[in-house]
Amino acid sequence: MKPLLALNWKLQKSPAESYAWGRALLEQIPEELPAELAVMAAAVSLDRLGNALRGSEVHWGAQDVSQHAKGAYTGEIAVQWLNELDCAYVVIGHSERREYHGETDTIAGAKTAVAIRGGVKPILCVGEKLEVREAGHAESHTLGQLETALSWLTPELVQSEFAGSLEWLTIAYEPIWAIGTGKTATPDDAENMGNTMRAWFVGKYGTMAEQVRLLYGGSVKPDNIKALCSRNNVNGALVGGASLELESVLKMLEALV
Numbered sequence: 001m002k003p004l005l006a007l008n009w010k011l012q013k014s015p016a017e018s019y020a021w022g023r024a025l026l027e028q029i030p031e032e033l034p035a036e037l038a039v040m041a042a043a044v045s046l047d048r049l050g051n052a053l054r055g056s057e058v059h060w061g062a063q064d065v066s067q068h069a070k071g072a073y074t075g076e077i078a079v080q081w082l083n084e085l086d087c088a089y090v091v092i093g094h095s096e097r098r099e100y101h102g103e104t105d106t107i108a109g110a111k112t113a114v115a116i117r118g119g120v121k122p123i124l125c126v127g128e129k130l131e132v133r134e135a136g137h138a139e140s141h142t143l144g145q146l147e148t149a150l151s152w153l154t155p156e157l158v159q160s161e162f163a164g165s166l167e168w169l170t171i172a173y174e175p176i177w178a179i180g181t182g183k184t185a186t187p188d189d190a191e192n193m194g195n196t197m198r199a200w201f202v203g204k205y206g207t208m209a210e211q212v213r214l215l216y217g218g219s220v221k222p223d224n225i226k227a228l229c230s231r232n233n234v235n236g237a238l239v240g241g242a243s244l245e246l247e248s249v250l251k252m253l254e255a256l257v
């Protein structure tokens with residue numbers, strides 16, 4: 001599978017900045033992209049970003065979605081509206097949503113279900129805090145997050161509702177101690193967790209497990225992306241800080257050739 005380079009802009013670019021960035025990107029990206037590229041912008045920027053990128057190969061998406069379809073939920077964004085804006089992806093359960101907005105694995109699971117049923121592909125984020133890793137529980141913690149968030153996704157349901165395919169599912173392993181800290185997990189750490197997660201998927205879903213895309217996120221930059229993404233079961237990256245400057249994104253694309 002082609003790697004996925006997913007850019008998470010967080011609370012960093014306004015609608016006007018998002019539009020200008022999207023136009024500038026299309027002027028400079030290579031004709032043949034070495035990776036699938038997706039830009040996750042603030043909800044209020046998605047319409048303008050989409051206008052900038054529509055017609056190109058570059059995808060766009062949101063950083064969160066409501067678990068509800070409609071109703072009295074002040075401030076929430078419905079998946080149908082993301083779909084209406086042609087969002088290909090939505091980030092779900094990012095550690096910043098968990099820390100600052102009380103999101104749990106159960107909520108992340110409900111949002112994952114709502115996203116895919118609403119036609120927007122979820123990028124479900126998991127990963128441990130430093131103390132959990134130091135206690136030797138990084139793998140059991142991360143698998144526990146998957147277990148709870150995907151408890152609704154039984155193998156039978158994959159057959160009956162999703163035509164036996166898990167191609168729509170992306171998991172981003174983002175160890176919290178590596179986010180925005182400049183401390184990157186080593187390629188070995190990233191691969192080990194990728195292997196662990198793949199084995200969990202195989203145990204639960206059998207051969208369909210190979211279709212799930214597994215990303216690494218946490219201080220990914222132009223000078224480390226190749227070493228990380230050339231490993232087994234690291235099928236791309238979710239990038240925060242290094243996704244803001246166009247030049248750095250172009251360098252990351254170049255590194256993935």
Ligand code: 13P
Pocket residue numbers: 008094174178179180181182217218219220238239240241242
């Ligand atoms: P940084 O790349 O800034 O460490 O952020 C990672 C992240 O949280 C992407 O979702």
